[in-house]
Amino acid sequence: MTPGESQFVEEMGQFLASLGMTPMAGRMWGWLLICEQPEQTATDIAAALHASRGSISGTARLLATSGLIRRTTKPGDRREYFSAPPEGLDLLLNNAAGIYHQMRAIAMRGLDAIADRPPESRARLQEFHDVMGFVEREVPRVIAEYLRQRSTERSAERSKGKA
Amino acid sequence: MTPGESQFVEEMGQFLASLGMTPMAGRMWGWLLICEQPEQTATDIAAALHASRGSISGTARLLATSGLIRRTTKPGDRREYFSAPPEGLDLLLNNAAGIYHQMRAIAMRGLDAIADRPPESRARLQEFHDVMGFVEREVPRVIAEYLRQRSTERSAERSKGKA
DNA sequence: CAGATCGTTCAGTATTGACTGAAATCTCCG
DNA sequence: CGGAGATTTCAGTCAATACTGAACGATCTG
Numbered sequence: 001m002t003p004g005e006s007q008f009v010e011e012m013g014q015f016l017a018s019l020g021m022t023p024m025a026g027r028m029w030g031w032l033l034i035c036e037q038p039e040q041t042a043t044d045i046a047a048a049l050h051a052s053r054g055s056i057s058g059t060a061r062l063l064a065t066s067g068l069i070r071r072t073t074k075p076g077d078r079r080e081y082f083s084a085p086p087e088g089l090d091l092l093l094n095n096a097a098g099i100y101h102q103m104r105a106i107a108m109r110g111l112d113a114i115a116d117r118p119p120e121s122r123a124r125l126q127e128f129h130d131v132m133g134f135v136e137r138e139v140p141r142v143i144a145e146y147l148r149q150r151s152t153e154r155s156a157e158r159s160k161g162k163a
Numbered sequence: 164m165t166p167g168e169s170q171f172v173e174e175m176g177q178f179l180a181s182l183g184m185t186p187m188a189g190r191m192w193g194w195l196l197i198c199e200q201p202e203q204t205a206t207d208i209a210a211a212l213h214a215s216r217g218s219i220s221g222t223a224r225l226l227a228t229s230g231l232i233r234r235t236t237k238p239g240d241r242r243e244y245f246s247a248p249p250e251g252l253d254l255l256l257n258n259a260a261g262i263y264h265q266m267r268a269i270a271m272r273g274l275d276a277i278a279d280r281p282p283e284s285r286a287r288l289q290e291f292h293d294v295m296g297f298v299e300r301e302v303p304r305v306i307a308e309y310l311r312q313r314s315t316e317r318s319a320e321r322s323k324g325k326a
Numbered sequence: 327c328a329g330a331t332c333g334t335t336c337a338g339t340a341t342t343g344a345c346t347g348a349a350a351t352c353t354c355c356g
Numbered sequence: 357c358g359g360a361g362a363t364t365t366c367a368g369t370c371a372a373t374a375c376t377g378a379a380c381g382a383t384c385t386g
Contacts, residue, residue, distance in 0.1 A: 008273035054348090078363090093294070121199055124247060185374060220333060221375095
């Protein structure tokens, strides 16, 4: 790994860590985004990241269950190969947008907790809840629309390439 | 504080902590959203949250500089009063949307780091960068539009109330 | 000016949690 | 069936950090 690549991997580590995952998860995903061979074994990754195999194992499970990485096997090869599929990006975005839902849910429970108060006392939290409700609806809509549009562009390009 | 209120405060604490602030910052902001008296002294807050004054002091600075809370003083009263202004909500949203910018910036630096690679090797990260570029532009736009619309509705309501 | 109250600072404490590395488990080949 | 290569598990270590509480400084009152 060049210093620049190493810095990228480390930044992805800190970033995904700030989103609730572990630093190692970010490093691993980042590495799978930039490594020359898109499919890497656990040993490859451990060597590249200077990490223990145990750490890779646990992190691989975390990333695989959340859909960010894909595990594949090859006939006549006991090893597992990890790669970063394109869908991982969509999942990451949906996950990030999920914080708006969390915020609204918390506000909702808070409103229940102070249900007996007069409206002017609940106004602050009510507004918080309303704004989150909007964002929770609209942001995923915008993202989904873009992803749909992008996938149709892809199809068109592939058709053009074939023709 | 009732159990329900306490739970709300605690959930806000964990939530803002996951966004990079401290749990105490979330608890304090949450409390200022639901307390009966919108303006609270540091002593009031410390008592409500069972926290030390030192903790409140540091947290108040953090929240005030980020604009989430407002500090006010009254003539003939040495104490400072804290409250949660409506703009805090906007700032929180902008802050949350900032993660998209962070992601694109990291991807950009990563692309620089592997600038010498062939395009097919950079494709994964390039796509990551492009998608983030879109989200970084559009999500804040949608949020800003909504906030603007909401503020004009407010003005209309206030005028109606006066009339 | 003395006294009291409020705010800030900072060293210390305790907790959390990510990572390591060795032992255990599994799978497939010869 | 034995064994090599691979993965998983888990107890232990280590670092990061949020919070406490006492000491200090500042500001207003009587």
